[in-house]
Amino acid sequence: PPERIKIAVVEGGREAITHYEVMEMYKNNTLVKCILETGRTHQIRVHMSYIAHPLVGDAVYGLKKQRFNLKGQMLHAKKLGFIHPTKNQYMEFETPIPEYFQRIVNIVKND
Numbered sequence: 001p002p003e004r005i006k007i008a009v010v011e012g013g014r015e016a017i018t019h020y021e022v023m024e025m026y027k028n029n030t031l032v033k034c035i036l037e038t039g040r041t042h043q044i045r046v047h048m049s050y051i052a053h054p055l056v057g058d059a060v061y062g063l064k065k066q067r068f069n070l071k072g073q074m075l076h077a078k079k080l081g082f083i084h085p086t087k088n089q090y091m092e093f094e095t096p097i098p099e100y101f102q103r104i105v106n107i108v109k110n111d
Helices: 043-050 099-109
Strands: 018-025 030-036 079-083 090-094
Touching: 018 043, 030 043
Parallel strands: none
Antiparallel strands: 018 030, 079 090
């Protein structure tokens, strides 16, 4: 695309596969779980924007004016796994949702 900072879904582009599941729906927001088959630049952000559901806090692929004063998107890798490039061994890491993320989820639940 003409904007070098943005990636887009385009005919003939590189394959990128994101599976998503709706976890909870609120009045103006939805909590989703995404599982990636590929690892493209900005993949989740691009795909969610493409289906008209941009991430909260994403001023590049979503709304320019944001409701919350975030330093990034409401995007959290709860679990990350990969084969280590030199040890050729599967490694997996898991971390809970950050406190600020849960605070914002609680706000949108009560809207």
